[in-house]
Amino acid sequence: MVTPNLYYADLKDSYLFYHIAQKTGAYLEQNPGAHLYRLGIGDVSLPLCDAVIKALHEAVDDQATAGRFHGYMPECGAPFLREAIGGYYARRGVQLLTDEIFVSSGASDELGDILHLFDRKNSALVIEPAYPAYVDANIMEGRKIIHLPSSEAEGFLPLPSEHIEADLIYLCSPNNPTGAVFNRDQLQLWVDHANRTGAVILFDAAYEAFIEEDGLPHSIFELEGARTCAIEICSLSKTAGFTGTRLGYTVVPKELERQGMNFHDMWVRNRTTKTNGVSYIIQKGAAAVFTPEGQRQIQENIQVYKKNAACLMEVLDELGIWYCGGKNAPYIWMKCPDHQTGWEFFDRLLHEIQVVGTPGEGFGACGEGYFRFSTFGSPEDTKEAAHRLAGLLRK
Ligand code: MLT
Secondary structure, eight states: OOOOOGGGGGSOSSOHHHHHHHHHHHHHHHSTTOOOEEOSSOOOOSOOOHHHHHHHHHHHHHHTSTTTOOOSOOTTOOHHHHHHHHHHHHTTTOOOOGGGEEEESOHHHHHHHGGGGSOTTSEEEEEESOOHHHHHHHHHTTOEEEEEEOOGGGTTOOOOOTTOOOSEEEEESSOTTTOOOOOHHHHHHHHHHHHHHTOEEEEEOTTGGGOOSTTOOSSGGGSTTGGGTEEEEEESTTTSSOTTTOOEEEEOOTTOEETTEEHHHHHHHHHHHHOOOSOHHHHHHHHHHTSHHHHHHHHHHHHHHHHHHHHHHHHHHHHTOOEEESSSSSEEEEEOGGGOOHHHHHHHIIIIIOEEOEEGGGGOGGGTTEEEEESOSOHHHHHHHHHHHHHHHHO
């Protein structure tokens, strides 16, 4: 008889965003026709930009035309897209070899898949509050998780210490859910720690395009020594509205080795075995993001989300509620008023003003008493949600 993966029994009953969708679904069943102001999951509301749409249409036509049609794509990514991504890094002073860039179908898929490179006996350090998939993907593989709680006092940016003994280290900067961003000196400490201890950093850079302050690192490869200790995982979901279109990329430097095994070569072996690559059409659309016109257009969309952030922050400032994020990241992390827990505040907002956010506890125990707003909603809904929030909390 087959034995199931028994580690699934160690998971919480349902994944955070699935659980929230069930709660909002139940509310809508009881209140048919109600409109919900959704600032929960970080799903974009603006359509893809024109440059991407044009490239997608052209690629569809290619697939209809003998001589321009494409069958299987190279498993690790089409050269035209890997070069475009390499150019994007180079413009920020990071030199990558084109074949160090692996095209993927998104960061969340990749964050789980990349774990195949590491022994299940390795431990994984997760700075909490954290994107819950880091924890769940490791639980599914039976890996020991070291929870490193962070707090308001340290700006949710804990630094390494000699007491930390972890094999894998997840870093997300700009951070989901707190919006906090490591500066160069702080990130350098993590890089030095990983090189000293032999750990590997899995750097989630999904929100780098939202950094507006000069001097903050967008990529871990801006730091000295990162090529021997880090893998970077990025995505066009938030940068260019690809949540439903799906495309990401992962950088595995050729210098990254442990115990005589080269992680770059291993990842090539993995991808060439386990995937047939991302579709030609989607890769063409993605390449358009990195053209000057594509960059201009995605920036216009990012500015819309930043205006949403400003609208919510104005209300929180007026109410005197503590929060962080919103500036270099598309999330606002606020303290729940009236000493409520995140889930209590969630129910209050859902039932009283039909606004949906994400309870801090969903990102780890130290998130209790906090609440996250996504700024990816439509401007109209965000404005109305901010107005309703002000009305509710002013009472
Ligand atoms: C979030 O809301 O934390 C993200 O949208 C989830 C994701 O990117 O999968």
